[in-house]
Amino acid sequence: MYRYDEFDRNFVLERVEEFRDQVDRRLRGELTEDQFKPLRLMNGVYLQLHAYMLRIAIPYGVLSSRQLRKLGHVARKFDRGFGHFTTRQNLQFNWIRLEDVPEILSELAEVEMHAIQTSGNCIRNVTADHLAGAAADEAVDPRPYAEILRQWSSLHPEFTFLPRKFKIAAIGAPRDRAAIQVHDIGLEAKRNAKGEIGFAVWVGGGQGRTPMIAKRLRDFLPECDLLAYCEAILRVYNLEGRRDNKYKARIKILVHEKGIDDLASAIDQEFESLKGRSLELPADEIAKITAYFSPPAFSDLPATSVVCDIARRTDPEFESFFRFNVAPHKVSGYGIATISLKPIGAPPGDASAAQMDAIADIAARYSFDEVRVSHEQNIILPHVRLDDLPAVYALLAKAGLATPNAGLVTDIIACPGLDYCSLANARSIPVSQRISERFSDLRRQAEIGELKIKISGCINACGHHHVGHIGILGVDRKGEEFYQITLGGSADEKCTIGEIIGPGFSSERIVDAVEQVVATYLALRDGPHEKFIDLYRRVGVSPFREALYADA
Numbered sequence: 229m230y231r232y233d234e235f236d237r238n239f240v241l242e243r244v245e246e247f248r249d250q251v252d253r254r255l256r257g258e259l260t261e262d263q264f265k266p267l268r269l270m271n272g273v274y275l276q277l278h279a280y281m282l283r284i285a286i287p288y289g290v291l292s293s294r295q296l297r298k299l300g301h302v303a304r305k306f307d308r309g310f311g312h313f314t315t316r317q318n319l320q321f322n323w324i325r326l327e328d329v330p331e332i333l334s335e336l337a338e339v340e341m342h343a344i345q346t347s348g349n350c351i352r353n354v355t356a357d358h359l360a361g362a363a364a365d366e367a368v369d370p371r372p373y374a375e376i377l378r379q380w381s382s383l384h385p386e387f388t389f390l391p392r393k394f395k396i397a398a399i400g401a402p403r404d405r406a407a408i409q410v411h412d413i414g415l416e417a418k419r420n421a422k423g424e425i426g427f428a429v430w431v432g433g434g435q436g437r438t439p440m441i442a443k444r445l446r447d448f449l450p451e452c453d454l455l456a457y458c459e460a461i462l463r464v465y466n467l468e469g470r471r472d473n474k475y476k477a478r479i480k481i482l483v484h485e486k487g488i489d490d491l492a493s494a495i496d497q498e499f500e501s502l503k504g505r506s507l508e509l510p511a512d513e514i515a516k517i518t519a520y521f522s523p524p525a526f527s528d529l530p531a532t533s534v535v536c537d538i539a540r541r542t543d544p545e546f547e548s549f550f551r552f553n554v555a556p557h558k559v560s561g562y563g564i565a566t567i568s569l570k571p572i573g574a575p576p577g578d579a580s581a582a583q584m585d586a587i588a589d590i591a592a593r594y595s596f597d598e599v600r601v602s603h604e605q606n607i608i609l610p611h612v613r614l615d616d617l618p619a620v621y622a623l624l625a626k627a628g629l630a631t632p633n634a635g636l637v638t639d640i641i642a643c644p645g646l647d648y649c650s651l652a653n654a655r656s657i658p659v660s661q662r663i664s665e666r667f668s669d670l671r672r673q674a675e676i677g678e679l680k681i682k683i684s685g686c687i688n689a690c691g692h693h694h695v696g697h698i699g700i701l702g703v704d705r706k707g708e709e710f711y712q713i714t715l716g717g718s719a720d721e722k723c724t725i726g727e728i729i730g731p732g733f734s735s736e737r738i739v740d741a742v743e744q745v746v747a748t749y750l751a752l753r754d755g756p757h758e759k760f761i762d763l764y765r766r767v768g769v770s771p772f773r774e775a776l777y778a779d780a
Contacts, residue, residue, distance in 0.1 A: 229290055229292060229520060229521070229598060230287075230290075230375050230517070230520045230521070231340065231520065232340045236340070237337075237340075239382075240337045240340075240342045240344070241337055243271070243333075243342070243344060244330060244333045244334050244337055244342075247267070247271045247329070247330055247333065248330035248334075250264065250267045250268075251326060251327065251329060251330055254268075254326070255326065255327060261275075266348070268326075269347040269348045270344070270347070270348050271329070271333070271343050271344065271347075272284065272285070272343025272344070272346035272347050273326070273329055273343070273347075274347065275650070276322065276648050276649055276650050277646075277647075277648060277649065277650050278323070278648065279322065279323045279324065279325075280324050280325065280326050280329070281320055281321065281322050281324070281648070282320070282321045282324050282329060282332060282343060283314075283318050283319070283320050283343055283346040283347060284299065284318060284319045284320070284321070284336065284341060284342075284343050284346070285318060285341070285342055285343055285344060285345065285346050285353045286317050286318055286319060286341075286353070286601050287353060287354060287374065287375065287378050288317070288354055288355060288356035288360070288370075288371050288374040288375070288378075288398070289317035289355060289356060289358050289600045289601040289602065289603075290371065290598065290599075290600055291598070291599045291600070291601065292339075292597055292598060292599075293588040293589070293591045293592040293597045293598075293599070294339050294588075294597075295339045295340070295341055296584050296585075296587060296588040296591070296599055297584065297585055297588045298335065298336065298338070298339045298341065299311055299319055299341075299584055300581040300582070300583075300584030300585045300588070301335070301581070302321065302332055302335060302336070303321065303580070303581040303584065304581040306321065306324055306325070306328045306331075306332050307321045307322070307323045307324055308322075308323045309580055309581050310578050310579060310580045310581065311578070311579060311581075311584070312575075312577050312578050312644060313569060313577045313578075313579065313601050313605050313606075313607070314577065314605065314690070315603050315604070315605060315641060315643075315690060315691070315692055316346075316352065316353055316355060316395075316603065317353065317355045317356075317358070317601045317602070317603055318346055318353055318601075319601070320644075322644065322648050344382065344383070345381070345382065345383075347393075348393065349389055349390045349391065349392050349393055349394075350381075350387060350388055350389070350390060350393065350394065351377075351381035351384065351387055351390075351394045351395075351396065351462075352393055352394065352395050352396075354374045354377050354378050354381070354396050354397070354398065355374075355395070355396075355397045355398075355406055355411075355603060356370050356371055356374045356397065356398045356399065356406055357370060357398070357399045357400065357401060357404075357405045357406045358405060358406075358600040358601065358602035358603070358608050359401075359405060359555065359564055359600070359608065359610065360399075360400060360600075361521060361523065361610065362557055362558060362562075362564050362610040362611055363401055363403075363405075363555070363556075363557075363558060363564070364555075364556040364557060364558045365401045365402060365403055366400050366401045366558060367400055367401060367402070367417070367418055367419050368400035368417035368418060368419060368425055369400055369417075369518075369521055370398040370399055370400035370415070370417045371521045372514065372517045372518040372520070372521050373398055373415070373417060373427075373454060374398045375517055375520070375521075376454070376455070376509065376513075376514070376517055377396055377398070377454075377455075377458065380455050380458075381396075386462070386463070386466065387462050387466060390462070390465065390466055390469070391465070391466070391469035391470060391471050391477040391478075392469070392474060392477040392478045392479075393478075394412045394413075394462070394465070394479070395411045395412050395413075395434075396411060396412065396413045396414075396415070396458075397411040397413075397414055397415070398414075398415040398416075398417065399415070399416050399417070400416070400417040400418070402721065403720065403721060404416075404719070404720045404721040404723070405602075405720075406603060407603060407692070407695065407719035407720075407723070408430060408433070408442070409430055409433045409441050409442045409719075409721075409723035410433040410434055410435055410439070410440075410441065410442070410692075410694070410695060410719060410723065411430070411433050411434070411442065412431065412432070412433065412434065412465075412478065412479045412480070413429065413430065413431055413458060413461060414429070414430035414431075414433060414442050415427045415428070415429060415430075415454075416428040418448070420448055424450070424451070425451040426448040426449050426450050426451055427446065427448070427449045427451070427454060428444065428446060428447050428448065428449075429444070429445045429446040429449050429457065430442035430443065430444050430445065431443060431445050431461055431479065431483060431491075431495075432479050432480040432482070432483030432484075432488070432491075433480060433723075434478050434479075434480040435689035435692060435694045435695070436478070436687065436688055436689050437475060437687040437688075437689075438475075438476075438478075438480065438481065439689070439694040439695075439725045440480040440483070440484065440725075441723050441724070441725060442480075442723075443483060443488040445461075445488075445492055445495065451509065451514065452508050452509045452510075452511070453499075453503065453508070453509070454509055455507045455508075455509050456499060456502040456503055456505075456507040456508060456509075457495075457499050459498075459502055459507055460495045460496075460498035460499035460502055461479075461495055463498050464491065464494045464495050464498055465479045465482060468482055468486065468494070469481075469482050470482070523559075524596035524598075524611055525596075526559045526561075526562065526611070527561065527613070528561075529559075529560055529561020529562070529613065529614070529615075530560065530561055531560045531561060532614070533561065533613075533614035533615045533617070535614075535615045535618060536550070536614045536615060536617050536618060539617070539618040539621075543618075545625075545630075545632070546617075546618060546621050548632035548670060548674075549621050549624075549630055549632040550617065550621075551632070551674075552632045552633060552634050552635065552636060552674075553565060553566040553567075553568065553632055553633075553634045554566070554617065557611065559611075561613060561614055561615075562611055562612060562613055562614065563612050563613075563614050563617060564608060564609070564610055564611075564612070565595075565608070565609040565612050565617065565620060566602075566606050566607075566608055566609075566634040567587060567606060567607040567608070567609065567624060567629050568606055568629070568630075568631040568632070568633050568634055568639060569605055569606050569607060569629075570605070570606070570631060570633060570638055570639050570640060570664065571628060571629075571631045572631065572638060572664050572665060572668045573661050573664055573665045573668070574661065574664075575642070575657045575660070575661065576605055576640050576641060576642045576657070576660050577605035577641075577642070579607070582627070583627050583628065583629055586623065586624075586626075586627035586629065587599060587607055587609075587627075587629065589623075590609065590620055590623050590624065591609055594609065594612050594613070594616045594619070594620050595609040595610060595611050595612050596610075596611050598610055598611065603692075604639070604641055605641055605642075606634065606639070632670065633670075633673060635678050635680070636673040636674070636676070636677075636678070636679065637663075637667045637673055637676050637679045637681060637746070638663070638664045638667050638668065638673060639680070640660045640663060640664060640681045640682070640683065641680070641681070641682040641683065641691055641692055641696070642656040642657055642659075642660040642682070642683040642684075642691050643656050643683070643684050643685050643690035643691035644656065644657065644685070644690075645657055645683075645684075645685030645686075645691075645702060646685050646702070646709075649685060649686070649690075651686050651688055652685035652686045652702065653685060653686045653687075653702055653703050653704040653709070654685050654686070654702025654703060654704060654709035654710070654711065654735075655685060655702065655709060655735075656683045656684065656685040656691055656700075656702060658735075659683055659700065659702070659711065659735070659738055659739070660681075660683050662739045663681060663739055663742055666739050666742075666743060667746075675750070675756070676746060676749075676750065676760075677756070677759055677760070678759050678760065678761075679697055679698065679746070679749075679759075679760045680696050680697045680698070680718075680719075681696055681697070681698045681699075681700065681742070682695065682696030682698075682699050682700070682717075683696075683699075683700040683701075683702070684699075684700070684701050684702065685702040686701075686702065687701065689701075692719065693714060693717075693726070694714065694717055694725050694726055695717040695718055695719035695723065695724070695725065695726065696714070696717050696726060697715070697716070697717065697718065697726075697760050697761050697764070698713065698714075698715060698726075698742060698745055698760075699713065699714035699715070699717050699726040700712070700713060700714075700738065700742075701714070701732075703732055705732070708734070708735075709734075709735050710732035710733065710734055710735075711732050711733050711734075711735070711738040711741075712728060712731075712732040712733075713728075713729050713730075713732075713733070713738075713741060713742075713745070713776075714726030714727055714728050714729065715727055715729055715745065715764055715769060715772055716761070716764045716765065716769070718761055727769050729769055729772060729773050729776065730773055730776065730777050731777075741776055744775050744776055745772055745775075745776070747775070748771055748772050748775040749763055749764075752767055752771060754766075
């Protein structure tokens with residue numbers, strides 16, 4: 229895990245004191261809200277429906293136990309006792325007072341955390357595969373490169389005021405667990421036949437009111453050229469991206485209007501002007517940062533665990549947790565445990581201060597002092613001995629964190645929606661809660677299998693509804709909340725944008741509509757091993773549309 233150097237510490241502390249003065253001036257009335265807005269946004273502070281919201285950066289989703297305890301402390305002292313983990317691997321506090329923000333940022337700085345570049349038209353928090361450094365299918369750990377990009381992009385003078393916000397995501401495995409094809413830049417770290425590291429590069433993905441899948445620019449960009457090539461992309465975007473209309477200012481619109489071939493040519497021309505200059509990534513710097521992400525001191529363990537196997541045979545609840553929430557680890561004798569923040573009937577992504585403390589304690593004892601935040605709004609214990617899994621499960625169950633539903637129909641992604649957000653048209657959280665309760669029976673969830681439901685309360689798509697197997701978009705229709713369904717979206721390596729199936733459903737009918745979609749899938753699938761997304765790609769939208777609108 230990366231540790232701040234002296235420059236990092238001084239930089240963050242100076243920013244805290246600078247913002248403390250700006251807040252004081254606002255509270256004294258020396259700054260108007262219009263004057264203060266760009267200043268607070270540069271420090272991750274939003275003004276929502278009921279209170280200020282503070283968004284904390286969690287670079288590439290990695291937290292230490294100490295940092296997680298500090299987040300729990302902030303939730304307890306300054307908020308209402310909980311925080312909300314987001315689809316950007318960040319944490320939001322939704323009930324803070326403006327006058328407390330400088331003190332919160334000061335406390336966060338004590339554990340090497342901040343809220344810089346979690347808002348504004350800049351390069352946002354760099355995200356990554358939440359299983360990085362642990363996944364059995366990983367070719368390259370992407371975290372060192374995500375950290376390099378974080379350092380390079382932090383207050384980069386040329387890219388502080390871009391046409392719009394800019395998001396970068398990185399993976400290091402053939403399976404995409406970070407949704408890189410719906411990012412402005414998506415990177416897949418890989419190795420060529422010689423074992424050299426390079427990157428497949430995508431550009432121009434995004435969701436919102438105009439969802440688009442990124443285009444591949446490079447299949448193998450040499451490792452040393454990473455910064456120069458990313459700089460070339462940003463320079464072209466900064467120069468040619470539209471500033472006349474914020475809805476058309478993302479790089480995806482530039483890709484669409486200019487064409488990928490012409491854009492690639494402009495990027496290559498800019499890249500050639502940069503290549504070989506100071507932006508070439510030196511091998512010693514790569515090695516230095518990679519060393520921060522060296523594997524923990526794993527023990528030499530057998531591939532199977534007698535303790536774990538006995539628990540699976542004798543405890544049905546643990547068996548369910550192991551089946552759905554534990555993934556294979558690259559090291560023999562270890563597993564990766566997902567802590568679901570989607571208990572039945574609860575708001576997705578929320579964790580209480582007590583739960584954060586409990587997870588921190590478990591991670592310190594059983595996961596080499598490390599946790600991850602996934603873009604699916606769950607927490608990951610990346611390195612757990614198989615022998616320790618029963619004990620970990622017992623502690624999670626005690627804290628209300630052992631729901632065995634990772635990847636299932638109740639593992640729902642949802643934005644805060646109209647309960648919090650001033651941009652939202654409809655509520656997301658109550659719909660997710662009702663769907664969760666409708667499908668609460670674990671046997672039924674297991675029968676349905678992998679099914680990703682994603683809910684957004686407005687067209688900005690913070691709930692990633694465009695890439696949900698079942699996507700739900702809240703809309704306002706003459707003062708009433710309606711919900712539009714899309715089907716067939718996917719955020720993995722076979723990324724697709726969901727198809728709108730027809731008119732929206734009222735709040736009263738939306739859960740029944742989801743039930744009908746699931747029933748149609750179960751009736752049509754070719755046996756229990758055919759996943760929803762595979763069935764949809766085989767039969768298309770027609771049978772679902774007919775089932776939903778037969779009486780229309």
